[in-house]
Amino acid sequence: MASSFRRLLAGFLLIGAPSIATALRPRILADTNRDGIVSQLDDADKHDWTSSRGAIFLPNVGDALHRCAAADLTGTPLSNDELWRCHDASGDRLLPSSAPYTAPLLALPMPNLSDSAVGRIYTDPPHARDRVRLFWNEADWTTGYANVWATVDPQLTFNATSLRNGITLAIDGRELMTDAAVWDGTVRVVFEVTNGNYTARDFVALKQAPVLLHHHLQRAEVVLSSAAGDNQTIGSAWQAQFVRGVEQAVAGDVPIVLFNQSTDIWAQDFLEPGYASMPSPDGPISIRILLRSAQSTRDAGRQVFSQLRSAGIGVFQPGLGSGFGWEEINSGGNIETIPPYTSRSGKRWPNGRVIMGTHFGTYPAESMVKFLQSQQAQTPLFLETGWLAVGHVDEVVQFLPANTSLGFTIAVADTTSAIALLRNANASGHGTTPLVSYTGDATPDGLTIFLDPSLLHNTTISSLLSDPDFHATQAYAQRYIDQNLALLLREVPLKEEDILRVPTLFKDVTYPWPITLDGHPRRLGLPYPGERQLKSLLPQAINGLVLGNGKYLAPKQWGPVVEGRDIFADAVENVYARAGVRVQWVDDYMSHHVRGGEVHCGTNALREMGVWWE
Ligand SMILES: *[C@@H]1O[C@H](CO)[C@@H](O)[C@H](O)[C@H]1NC(C)=O
Ligand SMILES: *[C@@H]1O[C@H](CO)[C@@H](O)[C@H](O)[C@H]1NC(C)=O
Ligand SMILES: *[C@@H]1O[C@H](CO)[C@@H](O)[C@H](O)[C@H]1NC(C)=O
Ligand SMILES: *[C@@H]1O[C@H](CO)[C@@H](O)[C@H](O)[C@H]1NC(C)=O
Ligand SMILES: *[C@@H]1O[C@H](CO)[C@@H](O)[C@H](O)[C@H]1NC(C)=O
Ligand SMILES: *[C@@H]1O[C@H](CO)[C@@H](O)[C@H](O)[C@H]1NC(C)=O
Ligand SMILES: *[C@@H]1O[C@H](CO)[C@@H](O)[C@H](O)[C@H]1NC(C)=O
Ligand SMILES: *[C@@H]1O[C@H](CO)[C@@H](O)[C@H](O)[C@H]1NC(C)=O
Numbered sequence: 146m147a148s149s150f151r152r153l154l155a156g157f158l159l160i161g162a163p164s165i166a167t168a169l170r171p172r173i174l175a176d177t178n179r180d181g182i183v184s185q186l187d188d189a190d191k192h193d194w195t196s197s198r199g200a201i202f203l204p205n206v207g208d209a210l211h212r213c214a215a216a217d218l219t220g221t222p223l224s225n226d227e228l229w230r231c232h233d234a235s236g237d238r239l240l241p242s243s244a245p246y247t248a249p250l251l252a253l254p255m256p257n258l259s260d261s262a263v264g265r266i267y268t269d270p271p272h273a274r275d276r277v278r279l280f281w282n283e284a285d286w287t288t289g290y291a292n293v294w295a296t297v298d299p300q301l302t303f304n305a306t307s308l309r310n311g312i313t314l315a316i317d318g319r320e321l322m323t324d325a326a327v328w329d330g331t332v333r334v335v336f337e338v339t340n341g342n343y344t345a346r347d348f349v350a351l352k353q354a355p356v357l358l359h360h361h362l363q364r365a366e367v368v369l370s371s372a373a374g375d376n377q378t379i380g381s382a383w384q385a386q387f388v389r390g391v392e393q394a395v396a397g398d399v400p401i402v403l404f405n406q407s408t409d410i411w412a413q414d415f416l417e418p419g420y421a422s423m424p425s426p427d428g429p430i431s432i433r434i435l436l437r438s439a440q441s442t443r444d445a446g447r448q449v450f451s452q453l454r455s456a457g458i459g460v461f462q463p464g465l466g467s468g469f470g471w472e473e474i475n476s477g478g479n480i481e482t483i484p485p486y487t488s489r490s491g492k493r494w495p496n497g498r499v500i501m502g503t504h505f506g507t508y509p510a511e512s513m514v515k516f517l518q519s520q521q522a523q524t525p526l527f528l529e530t531g532w533l534a535v536g537h538v539d540e541v542v543q544f545l546p547a548n549t550s551l552g553f554t555i556a557v558a559d560t561t562s563a564i565a566l567l568r569n570a571n572a573s574g575h576g577t578t579p580l581v582s583y584t585g586d587a588t589p590d591g592l593t594i595f596l597d598p599s600l601l602h603n604t605t606i607s608s609l610l611s612d613p614d615f616h617a618t619q620a621y622a623q624r625y626i627d628q629n630l631a632l633l634l635r636e637v638p639l640k641e642e643d644i645l646r647v648p649t650l651f652k653d654v655t656y657p658w659p660i661t662l663d664g665h666p667r668r669l670g671l672p673y674p675g676e677r678q679l680k681s682l683l684p685q686a687i688n689g690l691v692l693g694n695g696k697y698l699a700p701k702q703w704g705p706v707v708e709g710r711d712i713f714a715d716a717v718e719n720v721y722a723r724a725g726v727r728v729q730w731v732d733d734y735m736s737h738h739v740r741g742g743e744v745h746c747g748t749n750a751l752r753e754m755g756v757w758w759e
Pocket of ligand 5: 404
């Protein structure tokens with residue numbers, strides 16, 4: 146890259162005698178100062194792209210006209226790779242409906258050229274060439290004809306008429322940055338003019354907007370969940386009840402969209418929503434980029450293409466380095482985002498930072514980790530979640546808006562306060578109270594893996610408190626929670642007293658499991674030597690959906706009822722109230738809790754998008 150940069154400079158300085166070279170001065174501009182308009186103000190410092198200055202364009206990978214099919218004409222499903230290769234920028238035409246997602250450039254008019262003058266416009270370095278598209282507006286702007294966007298390929302030359310009028314251009318990206326070592330999104334657009342015996346060039350540096358993952362300071366605009374499937378689907382009645390609960394809790398604040406082409410109820414896990422934005426005169430223009438999980442055999446992820454991809458919504462399909470299968474470590478529930486902060490060591494993370502869980506040295510799929518790293522904006526920080534059976538970061542921590550110095554705080558699962566609740570109840574004479582107050586239908590089906598009749602019928606506050614295994618399990622969990630929180634607090638400058646500790650009890654569910662469904666490779670790893678695999682004993686309050694406007698959808702606790710009050714529900718509400726957050730309870734006991742997840746796992750959210758640049 147450095148050498149081609151020097152070549153360009155050489156073009157500037159050395160071609161032609163100085164007196165004539167000053168007369169022949171092609172100029173190309175993009176929105177370098179990020180005010181949304183291409184103007185003379187963009188001429189300065191346009192050759193280098195920095196975090197604070199430099200033009201931005203979008204990956205135009207939506208499907209504005211729903212042209213892209215999910216199956217071929219014989220009905221055979223397209224491969225994952227084929228699904229992802231079709232999008233608005235996969236062809237050479239600029240569809241009118243995807244034109245709003247292109248960024249403008251301008252080759253300034255050169256009124257004094259001779260009739261024989263010719264110009265070329267091309268992108269550089271060569272490896273960026275196939276990754277972006279460049280168009281020019283063929284219409285003579287003085288005539289008011291409708292815009293006609295034509296591809297600018299390296300062979301195209303512009304005649305003197307076009308060069309004298311000036312050339313209006315548009316650029317978009319046709320590929321995401323999947324590996325910054327191959328392409329980091331930067332491109333230079335070069336404008337070269339030959340007049341008589343002299344050739345001169347100018348260029349402008351641009352960079353494709355990174356795909357950013359949402360954080361919880363961005364309000365939800367659409368809530369996603371899954372339709373129940375038909376009534377033949379295992380658990381469909383429970384899922385239908387869950388969706389009704391979510392609808393009641395959301396209460397019309399935002400629309401709810403249900404995936405309806407799969408029986409997979411874990412809408413958090415087969416995708417992770419993100420977005421990319423660029424400036425425009427009317428504020429940022431954004432395109433949603435939904436990251437399908439790196440779980441190649443998880444068919445539900447195909448719905449991200451077949452159901453959600455549309456105008457302004459594109460998809461990232463993890464490719465090489467995804468492995469094969471459906472390991473839970475690669476679920477969206479294992480990808481969360483710390484909101485914007487400046488680290489204790491002074492590094493600014495203006496768009497926050499992604500967190501992911503490792504499982505005792507095993508990392509999530511390379512394709513996803515590398516993708517997130519290649520955006521060069523929210524580089525993942527790794528927590529340890531191998532001590533959980535499912536093993537997702539959303540089972541351990543949560544970020545939510547709060548009145549702290551950073552505008553947010555961290556909530557963590559906490560066994561200490563949960564045990565204290567039980568001890569207090571026991572001490573006030575309620576030791577015989579059942580731990581679980583759920584009394585509804587508990588008929589097992591094929592997927593109620595964690596349904597535990599003895600927990601429902603035979604576990605009381607005092608039986609639990611006098612069980613040494615119970616205490617050992619809580620201590621084991623707390624050790625890893627403390628370790629993860631300490632890691633976060635070394636990075637994020639929040640105070641201990643800012644942290645919300647959400648009462649949570651764990652259960653040891655270490656292998657064996659109903660491991661493989663439909664002969665697929667297993668989803669859950671074997672326990673690591675000397676380690677356990679835990680899941681929440683009661684519905685896990687921290688594992689819910691932060692909606693925005695102080696509203697939080699949490700799994701109904703079904704905790705011990707003492708003097709008519711669920712002591713866990715009261716405690717959880719009090720903890721969240723410290724951050725000004727109102728808890729809306731959604732019953733997920735049979736729909737999700739006994740199947741290995743909670744409200745968060747069963748939902749997702751498309752959130753506000755916007756300005757990310759400085
Ligand atoms: C074009 O030529 C005219 C007269 O020859 C001169 O005044 C003007 O500055 C020139 N414009 C440019 C852009 O070189
Ligand atoms: C110059 O190019 C434009 C656009 O392609 C074309 O319409 C025009 O006829 C050309 N003019 C000459 C003199 O060739
Ligand atoms: C351009 O080059 C030709 C042939 O090399 C030469 O005859 C002519 O004088 C040159 N014109 C100018 C303006 O330098
Ligand atoms: C499933 O739904 C169909 C159509 O609504 C109905 O005819 C059928 O009886 C239902 N089956 C069960 C087991 O409820
Ligand atoms: C599936 O959901 C989409 C909305 O995303 C809706 O348009 C469509 O009608 C639904 N299909 C069925 C079979 O319910
Ligand atoms: C936020 O905290 C500051 C300082 O503690 C306080 O002055 C302010 O009133 C608080 N704002 C809200 C909305 O609670
Ligand atoms: C509950 O405990 C009783 C007595 O120990 C036992 O007979 C019964 O099987 C237990 N029930 C369950 C569901 O574990
Ligand atoms: C529970 O309370 C009873 C008396 O109320 C007490 O004897 C017992 O030690 C307590 N159990 C635990 C585990 O704290």
